[in-house]
Amino acid sequence: xxxxTLVQPDTGPDSEVFEAMLAEESNKDLLRFLTCGSVxxxxxxxxxxxxxxxxxxxxxxxxxxxxDAKKGKGASGEVDLAMLVDGLQAxxxxxxxxxxxxxxxxSPKRKFIVADTPGHEQYTRNMATGASNCDFAVLLVDARKxxxxxxxxxxxxxxxLGIKKIALAVNKMDLVDFSSDRFDEIVSxxxxxxxxxxxxxxxxxxxxxxxxxxxxNPSAHMRWYHGPxxxxxxxxxxxxxxxxxxxxxxxxxxVNRPDSDFRGFAGTxxxxxxxxxDEVVALPAGKRTTIERIVTYDGDLExxxxxxxxxxxLVDEFDISRGDILAxxxxxxxxxxxIAANVIWMDQNxxxxxxxxxxxxxNQSATASISTLKHKLNVDNLEHxxxxxxxxNEVGYCNLSMxxxxxxxxxxxxxxxxxxxxxxxLTNATVGAGMIEFGLRRATNIHWQALDIDKSVRAQMKxxxxxxxxxxxxxxxxxxxxxxxxxxxxxxxxxxxxxxxGDNVRHGLNKDLGxxxxxxxxxxxxxxxxxxxxxxxxxxxxxSFISPFRSERRMARDLFQENEFLEVxxxxxxxxxxxxxxxxxxxxxxxxxxKNFTGIDSAxxxxxxxxxxxxxxxxxPDELVSELISNLEKKGFI
Amino acid sequence: MSFTQKTQHLMKTxxxxxxxxxxxxxxxxxxxxxxxxxxPVMLYSIGKDSAVMLHLxxxxxxxxxxxxxxxxxxTTWKFKEMISFRDETVKRLGLDLIVHVNExxxxxxxxxxxxxxxxxxxxxxxxxxxxxxxxxxFDAAFGGARRDEEGSRAKERxxxxxxxxxxxxxxxxxxxxxxxxxxxxxxxxxIRVFPLSNWTELDIWSYIHMEExxxxxxxxxxxxxxxxxxxVLIMVDDERLPLDKGEKPEMRQVRFRTLxxxxxxxxxxxxxxxxxxxxxxxxxxxxxxxxxxxxDRDQAGSMERKKQEGYF
Numbered sequence: 015x016x017x018x019t020l021v022q023p024d025t026g027p028d029s030e031v032f033e034a035m036l037a038e039e040s041n042k043d044l045l046r047f048l049t050c051g052s053v054x055x056x057x058x059x060x061x062x063x064x065x066x067x068x069x070x071x072x073x074x075x076x077x078x079x080x081x082d083a084k085k086g087k088g089a090s091g092e093v094d095l096a097m098l099v100d101g102l103q104a105x106x107x108x109x110x111x112x113x114x115x116x117x118x119x120x121s122p123k124r125k126f127i128v129a130d131t132p133g134h135e136q137y138t139r140n141m142a143t144g145a146s147n148c149d150f151a152v153l154l155v156d157a158r159k160x161x162x163x164x165x166x167x168x169x170x171x172x173x174x175l176g177i178k179k180i181a182l183a184v185n186k187m188d189l190v191d192f193s194s195d196r197f198d199e200i201v202s203x204x205x206x207x208x209x210x211x212x213x214x215x216x217x218x219x220x221x222x223x224x225x226x227x228x229x230x231n232p233s234a235h236m237r238w239y240h241g242p243x244x245x246x247x248x249x250x251x252x253x254x255x256x257x258x259x260x261x262x263x264x265x266x267x268x269v270n271r272p273d274s275d276f277r278g279f280a281g282t283x284x285x286x287x288x289x290x291x292d293e294v295v296a297l298p299a300g301k302r303t304t305i306e307r308i309v310t311y312d313g314d315l316e317x318x319x320x321x322x323x324x325x326x327x328l329v330d331e332f333d334i335s336r337g338d339i340l341a342x343x344x345x346x347x348x349x350x351x352x353i354a355a356n357v358i359w360m361d362q363n364x365x366x367x368x369x370x371x372x373x374x375x376x377n378q379s380a381t382a383s384i385s386t387l388k389h390k391l392n393v394d395n396l397e398h399x400x401x402x403x404x405x406x407n408e409v410g411y412c413n414l415s416m417x418x419x420x421x422x423x424x425x426x427x428x429x430x431x432x433x434x435x436x437x438x439x440l441t442n443a444t445v446g447a448g449m450i451e452f453g454l455r456r457a458t459n460i461h462w463q464a465l466d467i468d469k470s471v472r473a474q475m476k477x478x479x480x481x482x483x484x485x486x487x488x489x490x491x492x493x494x495x496x497x498x499x500x501x502x503x504x505x506x507x508x509x510x511x512x513x514x515x516g517d518n519v520r521h522g523l524n525k526d527l528g529x530x531x532x533x534x535x536x537x538x539x540x541x542x543x544x545x546x547x548x549x550x551x552x553x554x555x556x557x558s559f560i561s562p563f564r565s566e567r568r569m570a571r572d573l574f575q576e577n578e579f580l581e582v583x584x585x586x587x588x589x590x591x592x593x594x595x596x597x598x599x600x601x602x603x604x605x606x607x608x609k610n611f612t613g614i615d616s617a618x619x620x621x622x623x624x625x626x627x628x629x630x631x632x633x634x635p636d637e638l639v640s641e642l643i644s645n646l647e648k649k650g651f652i
Numbered sequence: 653m654s655f656t657q658k659t660q661h662l663m664k665t666x667x668x669x670x671x672x673x674x675x676x677x678x679x680x681x682x683x684x685x686x687x688x689x690x691x692p693v694m695l696y697s698i699g700k701d702s703a704v705m706l707h708l709x710x711x712x713x714x715x716x717x718x719x720x721x722x723x724x725x726x727t728t729w730k731f732k733e734m735i736s737f738r739d740e741t742v743k744r745l746g747l748d749l750i751v752h753v754n755e756x757x758x759x760x761x762x763x764x765x766x767x768x769x770x771x772x773x774x775x776x777x778x779x780x781x782x783x784x785x786x787x788x789x790f791d792a793a794f795g796g797a798r799r800d801e802e803g804s805r806a807k808e809r810x811x812x813x814x815x816x817x818x819x820x821x822x823x824x825x826x827x828x829x830x831x832x833x834x835x836x837x838x839x840x841x842x843i844r845v846f847p848l849s850n851w852t853e854l855d856i857w858s859y860i861h862m863e864e865x866x867x868x869x870x871x872x873x874x875x876x877x878x879x880x881x882x883x884v885l886i887m888v889d890d891e892r893l894p895l896d897k898g899e900k901p902e903m904r905q906v907r908f909r910t911l912x913x914x915x916x917x918x919x920x921x922x923x924x925x926x927x928x929x930x931x932x933x934x935x936x937x938x939x940x941x942x943x944x945x946x947x948d949r950d951q952a953g954s955m956e957r958k959k960q961e962g963y964f
Contacts, residue, residue: 036858036931044670113825115806116799118852125670127850139827146829268683272716280712282680282831311711321672323679325714336687360827374832377687433830442836444826 046127048144051154052164053133056185060223061130062095067230068119114144123249138407139360145175149253152181157190160200167393174356178214188222192235219244257320261345262286265377266338270325278325284430289317295343296334297421304329337378339421350453351419357412359404361445366403368535370569375434381417402532425449472552476510479651480549485558487584488613490591492630497558499639512548516559529610542570562618583624586631588613671859678847682712685845686719688835689792696722698734699911700867701796704856707865721748727776729913731889737868754780764915778963782818792843795964800852804956810849816840818962861927870908872925877901884918
């Protein structure tokens with residue numbers, strides 16, 4: 015039965031010693047590090063060994079492992095230390111690590127939070143997750159295999175995520191007879207690869223995690239090695255970056271208004287030091303104000319430092335909201351709606367330039383799209399490659415443009431103000447992570463040329479309300495027929511119109527585009543922008559485009575003002591369209607002569623809430639056009 | 653100034669304090685949820701972790717009150733002292749508390765003795781929790797779980813996505829980078845949020861000591877009536893505990909390391925009657941925290957499976 019022994023009495027002279035020990039314990043500094051490297055290099059075993067040797071594994075956990083070992087593979091009787099870290103059933107069954115596991119341990123000198131990250135390429139995104147909050151990394155290689163692709167990939171990601179110091183743990187030295195030659199060989203291979211990367215310090219340590227060599231205690235088998243053991247290095251490596259020494263930054267997270275007398279701005283100080291009376295600038299607006307109080311539950315503070323979660327009050331009434339950044343007035347953060355960033359792609363669906371994503375960075379969010387993929391990074395040789403999209407786990411250097419200006423610092427300077435995630439608008443999945451390099455233009459320098467003749471003036475002259483009618487539907491559904499008949503009708507009624515037809519546009523404006531997903535997105539983007547110009551000119555524009563993807567139709571819609579864009583779904587079943595086959599395209603697609611044909615081997619995503627839906631298989635084109643006309647009259651466009 | 657006060661003072665004033673870092677990170681998480689969700693709730697289970705989480709919420713929104721209610725899923729088998737402590741706490745802090753009981757389970761007379769711990773836990777805890785979350789339409793729920801507790805918890809994100817059926821998919825978690833959290837959910841989906849993810853059991857106790865946070869007296873050793881079953885000491889908290897023939901409760905000096913339903917929570921024989929005493933016992937312990945929990949021991953991976961079914 016469980017029994018706990020009291021090491022220190024509750025009262026008495028020893029309690030003083032104990033109290034002092036407790037205070038010391040709570041004031042240790044903290045190292046957050048990750049372990050990474052290729053699959054089977056022994057990451058989980060290494061952490062298991064660290065925990066075990068630090069006597070941080072409880073008796074009942076060992077008993078549970080022994081029970082597991084008996085049930086599991088081979089029943090060698092030996093406890094598998096990796097099992098201490100691999101927490102998921104699937105991981106234990108397959109003997110691999112799928113997701114980051116966090117472990118907590120302490121030595122007499124330091125506290126540690128360790129993120130054990132997966133080695134499989136398909137779980138690279140989880141490795142990046144683990145690295146994002148770490149200051150140090152232990153990169154493992156198997157002494158028999160040396161530096162592998164995945165080692166290089168992880169090295170690259172560590173570098174991108176701003177980890178400056180790493181330990182190269184050459185593991186399984188017992189399986190290469192503790193050979194110093196083999197160790198040196200791996201170290202020089204690794205050095206050659208990392209020469210062009212930004213690491214400040216790489217310390218190579220030969221270890222055998224399974225036996226504990228050079229983990230806590232120096233190995234008796236490797237007298238030729240005179241460096242620190244892994245634990246000695248973890249305890250002493252200096253990663254303290256003094257965030258408090260940088261200029262002040264605090265993203266406003268939440269506005270605290272319990273009653274009309276109090277208005278506070280809550281947030282976590284990202285950099286610098288702040289005292290009451292200090293002047294700050296609120297970005298992106300750029301207004302200046304002065305700090306009145308630093309309010310906390312434990313009383314007002316004389317100063318707030320990087321890392322503190324506080325609530326600030328200001329001397330004047332000021333309209334500040336979530337997403338604004340308070341910054342030191344003599345060293346403002348950058349403000350721009352266009353940025354250059356390294357992006358790691360984390361989703362099965364590739365990143366396509368032009369497609370809209372939600373960008374989230376701390377408390378700020380915006381709609382963002384990749385305007386240019388400048389190049390992809392080949393993680394094997396660090397070479398730059400041309401590319402049109404990013405697949406899962408690929409890294410690219412991109413220009414992004416946002417729907418609103420973002421306040422940021424370069425990632426190298428501030429992770430919280432320079433690192434963002436990209437979210438898919440439909441699935442809500444986190445699909446990418448980006449590290450900002452710099453702003454491409456200062457938003458404050460952009461001033462739209464104010465023109466006296468504007469859209470409403472032009473529209474007035476034509477006695478109509480300009481709009482874009484976006485006809486979407488399968489090939490052969492009747493989009494072009496209906497659109498062109500509608501245009502004729504409108505023309506006879508004296509309306510000013512223009513028709514943009516998918517096929518025709520591909521002969522001119524878009525003749526450089528093919529039919530890959532990336533090209534389709536660009537195709538739509540150009541047509542949408544053109545339609546927007548025509549609407550601006552006061553015209554009623556009909557766009558007849560298959561436009562199979564919801565996200566692209568939404569992208570088009572977002573370019574327009576509200577009530578300027580009508581999605582017209584020309585709804586006819588695939589069988590009907592295929593039977594009609596006016597251009598013989600379905601036949602070719604079925605024969606395999608056309609690839610990526612919508613409805614056959616490429617999806618058509620039906621509109622969920624089209625403004626107008628036309629039942630194109632049940633009614634004649636004439637009926638459909640009169641339906642459209644009455645609809646436009648009702649909505650006040652004509 | 654006593655030594656305890658000195659310790660507390662030292663811990664509070666040292667800027668680099670590890671506990672201060674943990675505190676600030678948790679406050680950031682609490683505020684993030686309130687900023688991004690329309691209808692959050694805090695699961696309050698009355699134990700030490702809930703006590704710390706609630707204390708952090710008082711800090712995060714000060715001078716305002718935490719802008720969400722507390723939810724206690726009452727299995728009707730909690731220790732009496734827990735319930736009175738709960739009611740006192742809510743009154744003292746002036747907070748809203750929702751107590752939910754699975755009435756269907758009560759009608760069916762589901763008990764850990766007659767139906768076994770697995771079915772009982774599913775009906776009175778997991779199903780009850782889902783009922784309460786659905787009934788109020790909460791889109792985010794705070795829980796006090798920590799990653800050092802158990803293997804599958806060590807893998808869970810701070811913002812843990814749940815589908816319409818409240819299920820967790822451990823193989824398909826959203827990447828979670830820096831302090832930027834993806835809070836987007838569709839109607840019916842929700843996020844479980846764990847502000848104490850990076851705290852250890854020792855951190856919890858040290859922080860309770862430093863901040864003088866009130867906790868249920870059951871954590872301190874006292875003479876209590878217990879019976880011993882399968883090596884586990886069960887406290888006879890009320891007359892519903894069926895005694896075997898010849899079984900007699902005896903008074904022993906015990907305390908609890910975790911608190912749950914009294915028939916499923918093992919006591920430990922221990923002497924600590926103060927917080928430094930508890931911390932001292934913890935540092936010397938060779939047993940993990942959840943060893944007193946009967947429900948985790950059903951089989952390997954049982955917590956992971958429960959979480960996939962919607963358990964916290």
